[in-house]
Amino acid sequence: MEYVNPEGIREDGRRPLEMRHLHAEIGTVARADGSAVFEMGNTKVIAAVYGPREVQNRSQQLNDQALVRCEYSMPNFSTGDRMRKPKGDRRSTEISLVIRQTMEACILTHLMPRSQIDIFVQVLSADGGTRSACINAATLALADAGIPMRDLVTSCSAGYLNSTPLLDLSYFEDSAGGPDVTVGILPKLDKVTLLQMDARLPIDIFENVVQLATEGCKAVANYIHEVLLENTKQLEYRRGL
Amino acid sequence: MEAKPLDSPTSFVNQLVVPGDVVLDLSTMANQTIKLGGGLRQDCDSITVLKAGKLRFAKPNKYWVESSQKRYVPCVGDTVLGIVVDTRADNFLVDIKGPALAFLPVLSFEGGTRRNIPKFEVGTLLYVRLVKANTAINPELSCTDASGKAAEFGLLKDGYMFESSTGLSRMLLSSPACPVLEALGKKLSFETAVGLNGRVWVNAASPSTIVLVSNAIMNSESLSAVQQKIMVDRLLQRVQ
Numbered sequence: 001m002e003y004v005n006p007e008g009i010r011e012d013g014r015r016p017l018e019m020r021h022l023h024a025e026i027g028t029v030a031r032a033d034g035s036a037v038f039e040m041g042n043t044k045v046i047a048a049v050y051g052p053r054e055v056q057n058r059s060q061q062l063n064d065q066a067l068v069r070c071e072y073s074m075p076n077f078s079t080g081d082r083m084r085k086p087k088g089d090r091r092s093t094e095i096s097l098v099i100r101q102t103m104e105a106c107i108l109t110h111l112m113p114r115s116q117i118d119i120f121v122q123v124l125s126a127d128g129g130t131r132s133a134c135i136n137a138a139t140l141a142l143a144d145a146g147i148p149m150r151d152l153v154t155s156c157s158a159g160y161l162n163s164t165p166l167l168d169l170s171y172f173e174d175s176a177g178g179p180d181v182t183v184g185i186l187p188k189l190d191k192v193t194l195l196q197m198d199a200r201l202p203i204d205i206f207e208n209v210v211q212l213a214t215e216g217c218k219a220v221a222n223y224i225h226e227v228l229l230e231n232t233k234q235l236e237y238r239r240g241l
Numbered sequence: 242m243e244a245k246p247l248d249s250p251t252s253f254v255n256q257l258v259v260p261g262d263v264v265l266d267l268s269t270m271a272n273q274t275i276k277l278g279g280g281l282r283q284d285c286d287s288i289t290v291l292k293a294g295k296l297r298f299a300k301p302n303k304y305w306v307e308s309s310q311k312r313y314v315p316c317v318g319d320t321v322l323g324i325v326v327d328t329r330a331d332n333f334l335v336d337i338k339g340p341a342l343a344f345l346p347v348l349s350f351e352g353g354t355r356r357n358i359p360k361f362e363v364g365t366l367l368y369v370r371l372v373k374a375n376t377a378i379n380p381e382l383s384c385t386d387a388s389g390k391a392a393e394f395g396l397l398k399d400g401y402m403f404e405s406s407t408g409l410s411r412m413l414l415s416s417p418a419c420p421v422l423e424a425l426g427k428k429l430s431f432e433t434a435v436g437l438n439g440r441v442w443v444n445a446a447s448p449s450t451i452v453l454v455s456n457a458i459m460n461s462e463s464l465s466a467v468q469q470k471i472m473v474d475r476l477l478q479r480v481q
Contacts, residue, residue, distance in 0.1 A: 032311075033310070033311040033312045034310075034311070051312070051340070052312065052339075052340035053312075053340065054340075054341055054342055066340070106260075108282070108291060111376060112340045112376065113376055113377065114340075114341055115340035115341055143259065143260060143292070143293045144293075144310075145310060145311070145312060146292050146293075146308055146309075146310030146311075146312060146314075147292075148260075148280070148282070148291035148292060149260040149261070149291055149292075150260070150261065150289070150291075151260055151261030151289075152259065152260050152261055186261065187261065188261035188262065188263070188289075189261065225259055228259045228293050229257045229259060229293075231293070232257045232259070232293045232294055232295070232308070233257055235294075235308070235309045235408060236257070236295055
């Protein structure tokens with residue numbers, strides 16, 4: 001199968017090192033304390049944050065830090081095949097855990113002991129890279145909710161097909177079975193908070209691919225930064241300052 | 242992402258900042274004491290931002306990030322609107338939109354003794370003052386001012402309460418009086434209580450006035466001062 005044609009163009013018309021179009025909106029769920037929609041090409045994810053609020057289940061309460069919970073779900077209409085999936089399947093439990101751990105790394109949980117922060121992420125349309133899109137959406141939603149954070153976490157994936165490193169895999173490329181590396185970074189602190197890979201890669205190529213994904217993360221960070229500044233500016237304007 | 246040059250410590254003041262931004266470098270500011278407010282954190286020699294908002298500076302040395310959010314972070318001395326959630330033997334449990342429920346001791350009313358404990362049902366709206374705010378314990382409220390007088394604190398009867406953002410509350414409480422309330426106050430008579438936690442209570446003689454005032458306040462969040470006046474004028478014309 002040819003994923004990159006001889007002219008160096010991918011199946012959806014991108015170059016190997018090109019990202020899909022990014023789009024983000026803040027404050028999309030009126031009821032939530034913070035919310036955001038994040039799009040990477042055809043992948044569209046909505047995130048809502050509630051909290052910090054009183055812990056619902058007393059036995060889970062932590063006395064030195066906030067409890068962060070995350071729920072990831074992927075409705076049937078988000079993918080091409082409309083198979084009915086059970087709610088707590090392995091994939092969504094795993095992604096919930098990944099998102100929770102990544103967000104916990106950047107939230108200053110010790111500032112809000114004995115409280116709970118809920119993050120709900122839902123995939124509205126899936127076209128590869130849902131994991132990264134979910135993390136990006138969750139970051140924006142947390143920032144919107146005003147939850148203290150070390151830095152904005154951003155995430156991006158990269159793969160290796162036809163002996164070419166590819167940035168931001170689509171569903172078609174993702175299902176090729178090649179390696180898929182998802183990286184999450186704290187851009188200002190320049191630290192990695194998430195690194196996942198399916199399949200295997202030689203170590204020298206792996207370094208290249210991770211480097212590429214990190215560059216992607218930084219591009220996402222730039223965009224998120226802009227969106228957040230724009231949103232804050234509007235809030236300022238709204239208050240007539 | 243390239244770091245912005247930190248040539249002068251004031252270069253970020255009144256600028257919009259996002260989490261992770263390094264706004265001050267302590268190593269270049271020897272022999273200076275600074276005070277950090279909400280939304281900032283010291284990380285070794287650098288001061289980093291925790292929340293998206295505008296960096297503010299007050300002379301001589303106070304820095305904080307001003308932002309608008311739907312949740313409230315308890316702070317001593319703030320006046321807030323709380324809703325009674327539960328009644329215990331010596332405390333009322335009050336929801337103030339914070340990370341934890343707040344305690345309102347049953348004796349913290351003017352002339353409060355064991356004999357005359359007020360009876361509040363679940364869902365009662367109270368105008369209260371925060372006396373203790375610490376992450377280690379639940380916030381504590383009081384229905385008296387610092388000298389033990391009832392002042393205006395206590396039960397809010399009738400009227401209508403709606404929730405907005407903390408930014409709107411601060412705008413309504415700012416001095417000189419915010420344009421919406423000023424314009425409305427010239428034509429209508431109404432009572433209002435604004436809590437710093439983003440809750441606003443409005444009461445008036447007729448329900449139509451309550452509806453008008455609360456709609457005007459809710460709309461004003463996305464408007465500038467001039468727009469607010471125009472909006473209020475238009476609303477008042479429709480009524481009269």
